[in-house]
Amino acid sequence: MLLLTVPDEFSFSQTLAYLSVSSAECMYQMKDKKLYKLLKIDDIDLLIEISNPTQNVLQISFINQPKIMNEKIELKVTKYIQDWFDLDRDLVPFYQMAAHDPILSKIAKQFYGLRNIGMPSLFEALCWAIIGQQINLSFAYTLKRRFVETFGKSITWQDQKYWLFPTSGQIASLSIDDLTALKMTKKKAEYLIGVASLIESTELSKSALLDLMVQKGEKEAEKQLVKIRGIGPWTANYVMMRCLRASSAFPIDDVGLQNAMKFALGLDQKPTKDEIKTWSINWANWESYATFYLWRTLY
DNA sequence: CTCCAGGTCCATT
DNA sequence: AATGGACATGGA
Secondary structure, eight states, X not given: OEEEEOOTTOOHXXXXXXXXXXXXXXXXEXXXXXXXXXXXXXXXXXXXXXXXXXXXXXXXXXXSOTTOOOHHHHHHHHHHHXXXXXXXXXXHHHHHHHHTOTTHHHHHHHTTTOOOOOOOOHHHHHHHHHHHTTSOHHHHHHHHHHHHHHHSEEEXXXXXXXXXXXXXXXXXXXXXXHHHTTTOOHHHHHHHHHHHHHHHTTSSOHHHHHHHHHHHOHHHHHHHHHTSTTOOHHHHHHHIIIIIOOTTOOOTTOHHHHHHHHHHHTOSSOOOHHHHHXXXXXXXXXXXXXXXXXXXXXX
């Protein structure tokens, strides 16, 4: 068992509410206000249970391997949770900005304590973004589930299956037909295998992208990502938001963002790109949080 | 039946 | 540089 102190501006109930929206999600389970997820740490399959026993504390229990814990594993699990829930970020400036923003003021209060729930694995984030390109979300979840259940690995604990996302090595070795069999487009199949191969060859890595962001800024990381076939501006910014934690990542082409702004502003039609740029001027350096909160209003 | 989904690539102007 | 079609499927 492991206890993790969390900031005041964090709400576990908001986190659970967000995570339960995607009912078709296959990478975690929820029961009795506890969250369950299978992690692979140092080649060990660890099923963790996350609960919120008291204010400002998360409790992490190791369910399937209670005896294997050691400090090294504990530290890695802690890092994972901090990354997943974006716990290291100071949200005070975001809420200060949002309080004066015509679009964000209401939803910042409504979802107070919600953090940008991430995808610590670069490969998983890229796959999820590519799978979700141009199709409705429910179909995207269907495709993701097929992808995971066909090529991923699982353990069973008390009659419930817990999945690990397929590795880049597994996907890099597939043929196009293996993936089109799941009913995704041929191009998506090519993109997924291509990205998997780049990660396998270490030409593409999360650490290198994070370094690039520190050294040369977030725009440079976006440029690198967009060079890759299958990654356009939307996918690059989506992955920078959910995985690289780039505060100014802004998937401005996103139809969900457009719809959320349409509803928030009571418009008759979706705002244009230029209108979105104008409305988002105040969000500078918090675009990713603004987007995340706006998406949250859609369901 | 038609239109649109958490877009991107590619061919054509 | 800008524009339009193709793409797989499913829900409204």
